[in-house]
Amino acid sequence: MFPGDGAQTNNTQEVIVQRLGIFGGAFDPVHEGHIHIARLAREALDLERVYFLPLGQAVHKNQPHYSAAKRVELIRQAIAPYDYLDICLYDIERDAPSYAADTLENLQKLPDFTGRDLYYIIGIDAFERIFDWKNPRRLLQLVKFIVAARPGYDFSGIERRFALEESFLDRIFLLENSGVDMSSTRIRKAGGQWQKT
Numbered sequence: 001m002f003p004g005d006g007a008q009t010n011n012t013q014e015v016i017v018q019r020l021g022i023f024g025g026a027f028d029p030v031h032e033g034h035i036h037i038a039r040l041a042r043e044a045l046d047l048e049r050v051y052f053l054p055l056g057q058a059v060h061k062n063q064p065h066y067s068a069a070k071r072v073e074l075i076r077q078a079i080a081p082y083d084y085l086d087i088c089l090y091d092i093e094r095d096a097p098s099y100a101a102d103t104l105e106n107l108q109k110l111p112d113f114t115g116r117d118l119y120y121i122i123g124i125d126a127f128e129r130i131f132d133w134k135n136p137r138r139l140l141q142l143v144k145f146i147v148a149a150r151p152g153y154d155f156s157g158i159e160r161r162f163a164l165e166e167s168f169l170d171r172i173f174l175l176e177n178s179g180v181d182m183s184s185t186r187i188r189k190a191g192g193q194w195q196k197t
Contacts, residue, residue, distance in 0.1 A: 021050035023121040028064040029074045037148045038085055040175055041121050049084050055098035056091040068092045101135040104142050124149040140168045148175045
């Protein structure tokens with residue numbers, strides 16, 4: 001799936017590890033805001049590719065309204081214009097509760113992800129609850145985080161929380177103006193089809 005072996009060397013034999021973005025979520029359905037965040041994250045962190053990772057079975061919220069097949073279809077349609085955006089069906093095909101720590105640990109064993117520097121893209125609302133997730137400290141060790149915030153978001157709560165977890169601060173990157181203000185709930189109410197505005 002990747003050109004070459006994923007690593008390049010220069011004249012000083014310094015190894016450059018390929019950076020990949022993993023954008024996890026229900027994508028119920030995917031919308032322009034998701035695409036905008038993926039593109040912004042790629043540019044900001046110089047990611048080679050960004051993979052959309054739709055969950056199979058939700059753990060921390062209600063199950064998706066759309067079927068897995070429909071969500072995958074809409075993601076494929078949305079990412080089609082961008083050769084650096086892709087989809088990973090690991091959670092969908094596993095058909096088990098989607099715990100990020102388990103998923104990311106297993107992804108790192110697959111050929112397309114082994115030896116790569118993984119950046120997990122997540123919205124600020126979900127990231128605020130990261131310490132309620134399964135094995136949060138393990139998760140923060142496995143990958144770096146790109147946290148997308150809506151314009152005007154107040155970071156003080158997260159700053160207070162991570163004041164007690166300083167060892168993880170260099171693993172978190174904030175996208176402070178992720179721009180498009182959309183939600184999947186609003187899209188569903190409007191008819192649920194992917195539409196680029």
